[in-house]
Amino acid sequence: MKMKNNPGLGLTMPKRVRIAGMTFYTRNGQVIGRESATHEKRSNTLPQFVQRQKMRHTTMLWKMLRFCDTMFTERRTAYQNFASLANQLPVVYVPNDGIMNQSSFLMPGIPMSDGVLPMINLELGEVDGKPALITDLKVSDRTYHAKLRLYTATQKIESDVLPRVRFKMREVSWWDLTVVEDHLALVGEEFADEMKGWALVKVMDDRCSRQTIVTRCTLYQQYTTEDALEAAADSYGGLTDTPFLSPR
Secondary structure (H helix, E strand, C coil), X not given: CCEEEECCCCXXXXXXXXXXXXXXXXXXXXXXXXXXXXXXXXXXXXXXXXXXXXXXXXXXXHHHHCCCCCEECCCCCHHHHHHHHHCCCCXXXXXXXXXXXXXXXXXXXXXXXXXXXXXXXXXXXXXCCEEXXXXXXXXXXXXXXXXXXXXXXXXXXXXXXXXXXXEEEEEXXXXXXXXXXXXXEEECHHHHCCCEEEEEEEEECCEEECEEXXXXXXXXXXXXXXXXXXXXXXXXXXXXXXXXXXXX
16 A cells, blocks of 8 residues: 655555545645445345345344253354354245344244254154154163253244244153153143244253254245245345346
8 A cells, every 4th residue: 555645744644545434535735535435236136135034034043042052062153053054944035124124933944953963853743642742762762861952942923013933941851751662752732833843952961963943833934935035125125136036
Protein backbone atom coordinates (compact mmCIF):
# COMPACT_ATOMS: atom_id res chain seq x y z
CA MET A 1 0.00 0.00 0.00
CA LYS A 2 1.41 3.42 -0.98
CA MET A 3 2.01 5.96 1.78
CA LYS A 4 1.62 9.72 1.45
CA ASN A 5 2.95 12.48 3.69
CA ASN A 6 0.29 14.93 4.83
CA PRO A 7 1.90 18.11 6.21
CA GLY A 8 -1.46 19.56 7.15
CA LEU A 9 -2.12 16.73 9.61
CA GLY A 10 1.46 16.17 10.69
CA LEU A 11 1.27 12.41 10.13
CA THR A 12 1.80 9.77 7.50
CA MET A 13 -1.28 7.91 6.30
CA PRO A 14 -2.12 5.34 3.65
CA LYS A 15 -3.13 6.74 0.25
CA ARG A 16 -6.66 5.29 0.72
CA VAL A 17 -8.31 3.89 3.88
CA ARG A 18 -11.75 2.26 4.32
CA ILE A 19 -13.35 2.49 7.75
CA ALA A 20 -16.96 1.69 8.76
CA GLY A 21 -18.36 2.10 5.27
CA MET A 22 -16.37 5.28 4.51
CA THR A 23 -13.33 5.71 2.28
CA PHE A 24 -10.76 8.38 3.32
CA TYR A 25 -8.05 9.66 0.95
CA THR A 26 -5.87 12.72 0.50
CA ARG A 27 -6.16 15.30 -2.26
CA ASN A 28 -4.08 18.45 -2.43
CA GLY A 29 -3.04 18.04 1.16
CA GLN A 30 -6.57 17.59 2.46
CA VAL A 31 -8.26 14.47 3.85
CA ILE A 32 -11.49 13.71 2.01
CA GLY A 33 -14.10 11.14 3.04
CA ARG A 34 -16.87 9.56 1.00
CA GLU A 35 -19.34 6.74 1.54
CA SER A 36 -17.93 3.45 0.28
CA ALA A 37 -20.74 1.03 1.15
CA THR A 38 -22.05 -0.77 -1.89
CA HIS A 39 -25.70 -0.46 -2.81
CA GLU A 40 -25.65 -3.46 -5.12
CA LYS A 41 -28.30 -6.09 -4.50
CA ARG A 42 -26.98 -9.06 -2.54
CA SER A 43 -26.49 -12.10 -4.74
CA ASN A 44 -29.17 -14.69 -4.04
CA THR A 45 -28.74 -17.58 -6.45
CA LEU A 46 -30.70 -20.75 -5.84
CA PRO A 47 -27.73 -22.65 -4.31
CA GLN A 48 -26.95 -19.66 -2.07
CA PHE A 49 -30.57 -19.36 -0.97
CA VAL A 50 -30.83 -23.09 -0.22
CA GLN A 51 -27.67 -23.02 1.88
CA ARG A 52 -28.82 -19.92 3.78
CA GLN A 53 -32.14 -21.60 4.56
CA LYS A 54 -30.29 -24.72 5.75
CA MET A 55 -28.03 -22.70 8.03
CA ARG A 56 -30.95 -20.67 9.40
CA HIS A 57 -32.75 -23.86 10.43
CA THR A 58 -29.60 -25.51 11.76
CA THR A 59 -28.93 -22.46 13.94
CA MET A 60 -32.49 -22.42 15.30
CA LEU A 61 -32.39 -26.16 16.07
CA TRP A 62 -29.10 -25.76 17.92
CA LYS A 63 -30.47 -22.79 19.84
CA MET A 64 -33.15 -25.11 21.24
CA LEU A 65 -30.86 -28.14 21.68
CA ARG A 66 -27.62 -26.80 23.08
CA PHE A 67 -28.79 -26.68 26.71
CA CYS A 68 -30.06 -30.27 26.63
CA ASP A 69 -26.84 -32.02 27.78
CA THR A 70 -26.04 -33.43 24.35
CA MET A 71 -22.88 -35.30 23.31
CA PHE A 72 -21.24 -34.36 20.00
CA THR A 73 -17.67 -35.54 20.30
CA GLU A 74 -16.36 -35.96 16.75
CA ARG A 75 -15.47 -32.36 15.79
CA ARG A 76 -13.60 -29.48 17.39
CA THR A 77 -16.82 -28.03 18.81
CA ALA A 78 -20.23 -29.53 19.51
CA TYR A 79 -21.89 -26.99 17.21
CA GLN A 80 -19.58 -27.81 14.28
CA ASN A 81 -20.33 -31.50 14.83
CA PHE A 82 -24.07 -30.91 14.95
CA ALA A 83 -24.09 -28.53 11.96
CA SER A 84 -22.16 -30.92 9.71
CA LEU A 85 -24.80 -33.61 10.35
CA ALA A 86 -27.81 -31.28 10.26
CA ASN A 87 -26.73 -30.06 6.82
CA GLN A 88 -28.11 -33.34 5.45
CA LEU A 89 -31.66 -32.64 6.68
CA PRO A 90 -34.46 -31.67 4.27
CA VAL A 91 -34.50 -27.94 3.53
CA VAL A 92 -37.39 -26.00 5.05
CA TYR A 93 -38.27 -22.70 3.38
CA VAL A 94 -39.77 -19.97 5.55
CA PRO A 95 -40.61 -16.38 4.59
CA ASN A 96 -38.57 -13.44 5.78
CA ASP A 97 -41.32 -11.96 7.95
CA GLY A 98 -39.58 -11.56 11.29
CA ILE A 99 -41.09 -14.11 13.64
CA MET A 100 -40.79 -17.06 11.23
CA ASN A 101 -37.04 -16.55 11.12
CA GLN A 102 -37.07 -18.04 14.63
CA SER A 103 -38.94 -21.20 13.54
CA SER A 104 -37.66 -24.77 13.84
CA PHE A 105 -39.27 -28.00 12.72
CA LEU A 106 -39.42 -31.54 14.03
CA MET A 107 -38.41 -34.03 11.34
CA PRO A 108 -36.81 -37.47 11.08
CA GLY A 109 -33.03 -37.44 11.19
CA ILE A 110 -32.34 -34.47 13.47
CA PRO A 111 -28.91 -35.27 15.00
CA MET A 112 -29.01 -35.80 18.75
CA SER A 113 -25.54 -37.19 19.40
CA ASP A 114 -22.36 -38.24 17.61
CA GLY A 115 -19.74 -40.63 18.89
CA VAL A 116 -17.83 -43.85 18.37
CA LEU A 117 -20.24 -46.37 19.93
CA PRO A 118 -22.44 -48.41 17.55
CA MET A 119 -25.68 -46.72 16.52
CA ILE A 120 -28.90 -48.05 18.03
CA ASN A 121 -31.44 -48.68 15.28
CA LEU A 122 -34.82 -47.27 16.31
CA GLU A 123 -38.34 -47.47 14.93
CA LEU A 124 -41.80 -46.55 16.13
CA GLY A 125 -44.31 -49.37 16.35
CA GLU A 126 -46.41 -51.39 18.78
CA VAL A 127 -45.76 -54.04 21.39
CA ASP A 128 -48.81 -56.04 22.47
CA GLY A 129 -51.03 -53.34 20.98
CA LYS A 130 -49.30 -50.51 22.83
CA PRO A 131 -47.20 -47.72 21.25
CA ALA A 132 -43.47 -48.38 21.53
CA LEU A 133 -40.01 -47.23 20.60
CA ILE A 134 -38.45 -50.45 19.34
CA THR A 135 -34.66 -50.88 19.34
CA ASP A 136 -32.24 -53.45 17.97
CA LEU A 137 -30.64 -53.77 21.42
CA LYS A 138 -30.65 -57.31 22.75
CA VAL A 139 -31.04 -58.64 26.25
CA SER A 140 -27.35 -59.54 26.18
CA ASP A 141 -26.50 -55.84 25.64
CA ARG A 142 -27.65 -54.94 29.13
CA THR A 143 -24.68 -53.73 31.14
CA TYR A 144 -24.04 -51.56 34.16
CA HIS A 145 -21.12 -49.97 32.29
CA ALA A 146 -23.42 -48.15 29.86
CA LYS A 147 -26.17 -45.60 30.48
CA LEU A 148 -29.15 -44.82 28.29
CA ARG A 149 -30.36 -41.28 27.58
CA LEU A 150 -33.78 -40.76 26.06
CA TYR A 151 -34.11 -37.46 24.20
CA THR A 152 -37.62 -36.24 23.45
CA ALA A 153 -38.34 -33.55 20.86
CA THR A 154 -41.71 -31.82 20.85
CA GLN A 155 -43.09 -29.68 18.03
CA LYS A 156 -44.89 -26.67 19.50
CA ILE A 157 -46.73 -23.73 17.98
CA GLU A 158 -45.80 -20.72 20.08
CA SER A 159 -47.58 -17.36 20.05
CA ASP A 160 -50.19 -19.06 17.84
CA VAL A 161 -47.97 -18.79 14.74
CA LEU A 162 -44.37 -19.80 15.51
CA PRO A 163 -43.39 -23.48 15.02
CA ARG A 164 -40.59 -24.45 17.38
CA VAL A 165 -39.01 -27.70 18.54
CA ARG A 166 -38.27 -28.09 22.23
CA PHE A 167 -35.95 -30.81 23.53
CA LYS A 168 -35.54 -32.57 26.83
CA MET A 169 -33.53 -35.51 28.09
CA ARG A 170 -33.97 -38.11 30.79
CA GLU A 171 -31.96 -41.16 31.71
CA VAL A 172 -33.73 -44.50 31.48
CA SER A 173 -32.77 -47.76 33.12
CA TRP A 174 -32.03 -50.88 31.10
CA TRP A 175 -34.80 -52.44 33.18
CA ASP A 176 -37.29 -49.87 31.87
CA LEU A 177 -37.06 -51.58 28.50
CA THR A 178 -39.45 -54.42 27.63
CA VAL A 179 -38.13 -57.62 26.07
CA VAL A 180 -39.67 -58.24 22.63
CA GLU A 181 -38.44 -61.42 20.94
CA ASP A 182 -34.96 -60.94 22.43
CA HIS A 183 -34.94 -57.25 21.50
CA LEU A 184 -35.60 -54.34 23.85
CA ALA A 185 -38.27 -51.65 23.53
CA LEU A 186 -39.63 -48.69 25.45
CA VAL A 187 -43.40 -49.01 25.71
CA GLY A 188 -45.82 -46.20 26.56
CA GLU A 189 -48.63 -44.01 25.29
CA GLU A 190 -46.23 -41.11 24.69
CA PHE A 191 -44.85 -42.95 21.66
CA ALA A 192 -48.17 -42.47 19.87
CA ASP A 193 -47.83 -38.67 19.94
CA GLU A 194 -47.46 -37.41 16.36
CA MET A 195 -46.00 -34.10 17.52
CA LYS A 196 -43.07 -35.76 19.31
CA GLY A 197 -39.87 -37.56 18.33
CA TRP A 198 -37.25 -39.59 20.18
CA ALA A 199 -33.64 -40.70 20.18
CA LEU A 200 -32.12 -43.26 22.53
CA VAL A 201 -28.40 -42.69 23.11
CA LYS A 202 -25.99 -45.18 24.63
CA VAL A 203 -23.28 -43.56 26.79
CA MET A 204 -20.12 -45.10 28.23
CA ASP A 205 -17.94 -42.55 30.07
CA ASP A 206 -17.11 -39.89 27.44
CA ARG A 207 -18.21 -42.05 24.50
CA CYS A 208 -21.65 -42.28 22.95
CA SER A 209 -23.56 -43.64 19.98
CA ARG A 210 -24.54 -41.52 17.00
CA GLN A 211 -28.32 -41.09 17.08
CA THR A 212 -30.98 -39.17 15.21
CA ILE A 213 -34.64 -38.44 15.86
CA VAL A 214 -37.41 -40.83 14.81
CA THR A 215 -40.85 -39.23 14.56
CA ARG A 216 -44.24 -39.37 12.88
CA CYS A 217 -44.46 -35.57 12.75
CA THR A 218 -45.17 -34.21 9.26
CA LEU A 219 -45.70 -30.49 9.92
CA TYR A 220 -42.33 -29.65 8.34
CA GLN A 221 -43.35 -31.11 4.97
CA GLN A 222 -45.52 -28.13 3.99
CA TYR A 223 -42.36 -25.99 4.18
CA THR A 224 -40.39 -28.20 1.78
CA THR A 225 -42.60 -27.78 -1.31
CA GLU A 226 -41.96 -25.86 -4.51
CA ASP A 227 -44.60 -23.30 -3.44
CA ALA A 228 -42.86 -22.80 -0.10
CA LEU A 229 -39.53 -22.30 -1.85
CA GLU A 230 -40.95 -19.72 -4.23
CA ALA A 231 -42.81 -17.81 -1.49
CA ALA A 232 -39.75 -17.73 0.75
CA ALA A 233 -37.47 -16.61 -2.08
CA ASP A 234 -39.90 -13.83 -3.06
CA SER A 235 -39.91 -12.55 0.53
CA TYR A 236 -36.12 -12.08 0.23
CA GLY A 237 -36.46 -10.16 -3.03
CA GLY A 238 -36.40 -13.10 -5.40
CA LEU A 239 -33.62 -15.26 -6.79
CA THR A 240 -30.73 -13.92 -8.81
CA ASP A 241 -30.61 -16.75 -11.33
CA THR A 242 -33.21 -17.81 -13.90
CA PRO A 243 -35.05 -19.88 -14.86
CA PHE A 244 -36.63 -20.93 -11.55
CA LEU A 245 -35.21 -24.36 -10.83
CA SER A 246 -35.73 -26.83 -8.00
CA PRO A 247 -32.70 -27.72 -5.82
CA ARG A 248 -31.47 -31.26 -5.92
